[in-house]
Amino acid sequence: MNRRVTTAALAVAASAALALSGCSSKASQTHTASGAAAGGGTLAANAPSLTVMVGGLSKQIYLPFMLAKQLGYYDKAGVNVKLIDEPAGGDATKNMVAGQVQGVGGFYDHNIALQALGKSSESVVSLLQIPGEVELCRTDLKGTIKSPADWAGKHLGITDTGSSTDFLTQYLATKNGVAPSKTNRIGVGAGATFVAAMKRKAIDCGMTTEPTVSQVLSDNTGYILLDMRTAAGSRQELGGTYPATSLYMTTAYVDAHKDVVQKLVNAYVSTLKWIQGHSGTQIADVMPADYYAGVGKAAYAKALDSEKGIFNPTGLMPADGPKTCLAVQNAFNDAVKGKTIDLAKTYTNEFVKTAAPVS
Numbered sequence: 001m002n003r004r005v006t007t008a009a010l011a012v013a014a015s016a017a018l019a020l021s022g023c024s025s026k027a028s029q030t031h032t033a034s035g036a037a038a039g040g041g042t043l044a045a046n047a048p049s050l051t052v053m054v055g056g057l058s059k060q061i062y063l064p065f066m067l068a069k070q071l072g073y074y075d076k077a078g079v080n081v082k083l084i085d086e087p088a089g090g091d092a093t094k095n096m097v098a099g100q101v102q103g104v105g106g107f108y109d110h111n112i113a114l115q116a117l118g119k120s121s122e123s124v125v126s127l128l129q130i131p132g133e134v135e136l137c138r139t140d141l142k143g144t145i146k147s148p149a150d151w152a153g154k155h156l157g158i159t160d161t162g163s164s165t166d167f168l169t170q171y172l173a174t175k176n177g178v179a180p181s182k183t184n185r186i187g188v189g190a191g192a193t194f195v196a197a198m199k200r201k202a203i204d205c206g207m208t209t210e211p212t213v214s215q216v217l218s219d220n221t222g223y224i225l226l227d228m229r230t231a232a233g234s235r236q237e238l239g240g241t242y243p244a245t246s247l248y249m250t251t252a253y254v255d256a257h258k259d260v261v262q263k264l265v266n267a268y269v270s271t272l273k274w275i276q277g278h279s280g281t282q283i284a285d286v287m288p289a290d291y292y293a294g295v296g297k298a299a300y301a302k303a304l305d306s307e308k309g310i311f312n313p314t315g316l317m318p319a320d321g322p323k324t325c326l327a328v329q330n331a332f333n334d335a336v337k338g339k340t341i342d343l344a345k346t347y348t349n350e351f352v353k354t355a356a357p358v359s
Helices: 007-017 060-070 073-077 089-097 109-116 164-175 192-199 212-218 231-238 251-256 258-276 280-286 297-306 321-332
Strands: 030-032 049-054 080-085 103-107 121-126 133-138 155-158 184-187 205-208 222-228 245-250
Touching: 049 060, 049 089, 049 258, 060 073, 060 080, 060 245, 060 258, 060 280, 060 297, 073 258, 089 103, 089 109, 089 245, 103 109, 103 164, 109 121, 109 164, 109 321, 121 251, 121 258, 133 164, 133 212, 155 164, 155 192, 164 184, 164 205, 164 231, 164 321, 192 205, 192 212, 205 212, 212 222, 212 297, 222 231, 245 251, 245 258, 251 258, 280 297
Parallel strands: 049 080, 049 103, 155 184, 155 205
Antiparallel strands: 030 080, 103 245, 121 245, 133 205, 133 222
């Protein structure tokens, strides 16, 4: 049985987080997308409505969801979107399967895991072509932990059980000869709670993204063990292109609401194109101030510039991506091993290919 964090350890991290400034992760906070600030249009009273739960709205890897709101693209596309922040992608997926939300902003790999469990869902637009994840370890362990091969018995921070950071952490451990059951994987979220867990030594290493990475590095709290913010880094650690953030929905919802899905995809494809044409500073200027409060606007913009390549410029699923994700799942996930997975049913490019610009 995999060992997990104790309630006490989580309480320590959570209480410490309250003392840290700039907490930008707001679990369960709701953001209604109509009436967006920058360039917002007027949304028709009869516009279709839906809820999208995102596995950490303030993370840069999920930037397109809030950016689309800030640019007014949901309104222009003719759809009323309610964004809900849920720090863990696994929990967001459960809410979608339960019918409590219509879409999830999370990693594509959840669709593979769901199919293995007899559920049918699909990515309708690929927003990240690279995971953008970084494995950080505490600075005082720099001479002790040199690779995941040193993870046996270590406390490893993940967003939460069943999240993509959990998936990737288990894969990296397995790849380097350490059974996931020999590690202590601890759900510490992101942002202030992640930083607090590292400062309090509740975790030895942890997987997170920008802007948390910059915050940890800025005061030498931790060092980079593995970096998947580049295509080369992703290939080295995961064996190929690893499509990450996507908008995914149950197949039943997609089939029954193609017009709504198309409007959403129109907004996201336009957002992806907007990202490619603007600098980190220009993007930061549009985003809510609390998204970069913990690290500072300049550092937030610098991080965006350095990892801009993580964003998918087209929204199309990378051709070799699903196979890489399946290989990763097959390496450690007992629910997937031995199962016949029809990758063609875990994503569709239908809506991206017919997307119309909204700007």
